[in-house]
Amino acid sequence: MAKARRLVKENLKLVDVVIEILDARIPASSRNQEIGGLTGQKPRLVVLNKSDLADPLLTGQWEKYFSIEGYHAVAVNSLSGRGLKGVPGHVRRLAVEGKVESRPSFGGRSRSPRCMVVGIPNVGKSLFINKLAGRRAARVEDRPGITRGPQWIRVAGNIDLMDMPGILWPKLDDQEVAFRLAATGAIREEVFDLIAVAGKLMKWLTEYYPAAIQKRYKLEDLPADPLEMLEAIGMKRGFVRSGGVIDTFQSAQVVLKEFREGRLGRFTLDRPEL
Numbered sequence: 001m002a003k004a005r006r007l008v009k010e011n012l013k014l015v016d017v018v019i020e021i022l023d024a025r026i027p028a029s030s031r032n033q034e035i036g037g038l039t040g041q042k043p044r045l046v047v048l049n050k051s052d053l054a055d056p057l058l059t060g061q062w063e064k065y066f067s068i069e070g071y072h073a074v075a076v077n078s079l080s081g082r083g084l085k086g087v088p089g090h091v092r093r094l095a096v097e098g099k100v101e102s103r104p105s106f107g108g109r110s111r112s113p114r115c116m117v118v119g120i121p122n123v124g125k126s127l128f129i130n131k132l133a134g135r136r137a138a139r140v141e142d143r144p145g146i147t148r149g150p151q152w153i154r155v156a157g158n159i160d161l162m163d164m165p166g167i168l169w170p171k172l173d174d175q176e177v178a179f180r181l182a183a184t185g186a187i188r189e190e191v192f193d194l195i196a197v198a199g200k201l202m203k204w205l206t207e208y209y210p211a212a213i214q215k216r217y218k219l220e221d222l223p224a225d226p227l228e229m230l231e232a233i234g235m236k237r238g239f240v241r242s243g244g245v246i247d248t249f250q251s252a253q254v255v256l257k258e259f260r261e262g263r264l265g266r267f268t269l270d271r272p273e274l
């Protein structure tokens, strides 16, 4: 963790603009708390990735939230490439705005602005880089101990992108944040209780988007108890073991998989305080 942090800090010296990738479904929970201290005065572009899976209304509110905070924020989908076209333009503008005396000018033709992508694991850094680069060239060398300088990729719009994204860590000590990270798939399944996360997610959906579960799992009444909900879903899907016991673990797996794939709809777990 300290090593990744150091690597980010060192590489940050080489860039003019930081591209901070957040998960549009959890813009607050997918944010590294140290980012401000790490990047200092360096201009930062906030990218709300996986916006195809997020509630469009709330994505709009988050864009507004970040602009009030003084950041440019753009919603993108790195799978389809939607929203990516505007990124180089934003980077160029930020590079010019953030220009300091020791840096050559960007308005002229001295050199292209350089930027680095940072974000928590699984937020879509590699896909974002590859999609922006327009080819599958951005191979990420994750093996520690290999000292080589970062490679630069010239992307459309004449900006240079560091091929190595900076990995930041989410704040796992907060239970609510950990739940949101787990539900969206940012944390690997081995590190949390699958049934607990799926149950809590069902509870959240029951509160905010009950029709989505009713429709997906063909349930008229939604049990208030999360375990009963997983049982009801297991019953509908035929997840029954010998002896008639409903396999709630399988229900939990399916529910989480379908939620993450967007099959229940588009949801945003974090809400901005506007």
Ligand SMILES: Nc1nc2c(ncn2[C@@H]2O[C@H](COP(=O)(O)OP(=O)(O)O)[C@@H](O)[C@H]2O)c(=O)[nH]1
Residues within 6 Å of the ligand: 049, 050, 051, 052, 053, 076, 077, 078, 079, 080, 119, 120, 121, 122, 123, 124, 125, 126, 127, 128
């Ligand atoms: N639906 C959707 N999935 C995405 C998007 N961006 C990344 N992903 C998926 O998220 C997972 C993690 O992406 P990856 O680029 O490896 O994340 P990294 O760990 O930050 O480099 C992969 O399964 C991607 O296909 C997006 O905009 N929309």
Ligand SMILES: [Mg+2]
Residues within 6 Å of the ligand: 125, 126, 127, 140
């Ligand atoms: Mg990656």
